[in-house]
Amino acid sequence: xxxxxxxxGIYVPQVAFDYPxxxxxxxxxESLGFASLWLYDHLWAPGLPAAPSLEGWTLATALLTETTxxxxxxxxxxxxxxxxxxxxxxxxxxxxxxxxxxxxxxxSGSVADEHDQTGLAWGSIAERSERLGEALEILTRMxxxxxxxxxxxxxxxxxxxxxxxxxxxxxxxxxxxxxxxxYTLPLVAxxxxxxxxxxxxxxxxxxxxxALRRACERIGRDPDExxxxxxxxxxxxxxxxxxxxxxxLAERRFGGPGFGLDEGGLVGTPATVIDRVGELSGxxxxxFVFFTxxxxxxxxxxxxxxxxxxxxx
Numbered sequence: 201x202x203x204x205x206x207x208x209g210i211y212v213p214q215v216a217f218d219y220p221x222x223x224x225x226x227x228x229x230e231s232l233g234f235a236s237l238w239l240y241d242h243l244w245a246p247g248l249p250a251a252p253s254l255e256g257w258t259l260a261t262a263l264l265t266e267t268t269x270x271x272x273x274x275x276x277x278x279x280x281x282x283x284x285x286x287x288x289x290x291x292x293x294x295x296x297x298x299x300x301x302x303x304x305x306x307x308s309g310s311v312a313d314e315h316d317q318t319g320l321a322w323g324s325i326a327e328r329s330e331r332l333g334e335a336l337e338i339l340t341r342m343x344x345x346x347x348x349x350x351x352x353x354x355x356x357x358x359x360x361x362x363x364x365x366x367x368x369x370x371x372x373x374x375x376x377x378x379x380x381x382x383y384t385l386p387l388v389a390x391x392x393x394x395x396x397x398x399x400x401x402x403x404x405x406x407x408x409x410x411a412l413r414r415a416c417e418r419i420g421r422d423p424d425e426x427x428x429x430x431x432x433x434x435x436x437x438x439x440x441x442x443x444x445x446x447x448x449l450a451e452r453r454f455g456g457p458g459f460g461l462d463e464g465g466l467v468g469t470p471a472t473v474i475d476r477v478g479e480l481s482g483x484x485x486x487x488f489v490f491f492t493x494x495x496x497x498x499x500x501x502x503x504x505x506x507x508x509x510x511x512x513x
Contacts, residue, residue, distance in 0.1 A: 204427050204486035206477070206512040209236035210501065211275055211431060211491040215245035215253045219262070222254065225496045226263045229270055232505035236271035236303060237263065238489055241278050243314045257282075257290065264298040273303030275396065275431055275489065276377045280309045280320050280328070284335035285360050288342035292366045300367035304339070305375035305396065308332040308384075329383035330354065336374065336391040343371035375429065379404070381411045388426065389415035394487060396429040403463035405483055429487035430480060432464035436473060436492065436500055436508070443468065450493035466490070470507035477512065 210229050214222055229237050241256035260272045282290070295302045308328035309315065315322040322328070334352040341348045345365040350357040366372055376392040378384035379401035388395045389412060401408055409428070416423035435450035437443040447467055454461050461467065465476045477488060492500045 203424065206481055206486050207235040208509060209238055209489040210234055210496055211238040211489050212496045213240045213491065214259060215248060216251050219254065222259060222263060223266050226267055226270060228498060228501055230267045232501055233509060234505070236273060238273050238275045241274045241276065241281065242311060243318060246311050261294055264294065264301055271301045271303055273375060274305045276305035276307040276375065278309045279306055279332045279335045280315060284338040284355060285342065285357055288339050288362055291372055292343065292362055295366040295368055295372045296364055302372045303375055304372050305377060307377050325383060329387065333387050336387060339374065340371065340391060379408045385412050385415045388412060389419055389421055392426055394427045394429050396431055398431050399433065399460035399464065400458045402432060402460035409483065427487055428485040429489060430485050431489045432466050433459055433461050434473065434490035434492050435467040436503055437469055438503055439469060446493055453493065470503065473508050474511045
């Protein structure tokens with residue numbers, strides 16, 4: 201069981217939503233008591249290049265100015281899009297502007313096409329993981345505020361200042377998403393405040409937890425310092441008669457490989473979801489980021505807020 205309080209966030213991939221749509225969802229999440237809202241970070245919607253899609257960092261900045269208590273982050277920032285020194289400055293500034301409401305989810309990149317089409321470096325998973333590791337080291341050092349010097353294979357810094365310091369101390373929470381045991385989990389063990397398990401690994405949770413604990417032991421870090429987070433599809437129905445329609449919509453949108461709809465076990469009525477969250481919390485998970493079958497429609501957000509969240513307060 202996690203020592204952290206259980207919190208719920210809503211993941212709203214911004215494809216085909218205009219800005220008023222996103223502001224509405226952010227404000228509804230805030231008013232209903234959700235802890236956080238999460239966006240994606242892609243140059244365009246993966247697989248849907250003709251669909252409108254607002255840029256993730258700009259959108260996060262705007263939504264933080266449209267809210268007062270909601271936390272905002274990304275699932276996850278692509279490390280290859282922004283030099284880590286620039287990202288540290290951007291994140292620090294946004295943390296100050298939002299009075300400490302930024303979460304920094306970051307990963308090594310997931311879509312080769314958007315790199316190839318824009319001329320950004322891609323490379324093997326090993327190369328991308330090396331870049332991510334260097335970026336995490338730079339972010340961690342720069343959030344301390346003092347001049348940062350770093351000499352790496354991919355990035356070099358000389359006496360780079362970062363003032364003012366972030367509002368959140370020692371830094372805005374760093375969320376590293378992924379479950380790869382060779383490359384990603386060692387980075388989680390060394391740098392992450394929060395480990396987010398993506399949808400494709402929901403069927404292997406005990407094995408991945410054990411692998412992370414081994415990675416922590418190898419470097420002498422207490423694994424209990426890291427908060428466990430899950431990203432999962434939520435198909436929530438108000439009652440049994442309506443469950444079949446909810447399930448059909450979830451399967452149509454999120455039934456493909458990699459979404460973990462069945463493995464997540466979060467298809468059902470509020471009672472079913474409460475039981476499943478309880479099971480996952482028993483494994484140590486305390487941070488739940490849901491993307492709903494109906495893309496964060498008001499009715500489902502309200503049902504989740506009134507019939508599920510109170511069970512964990």
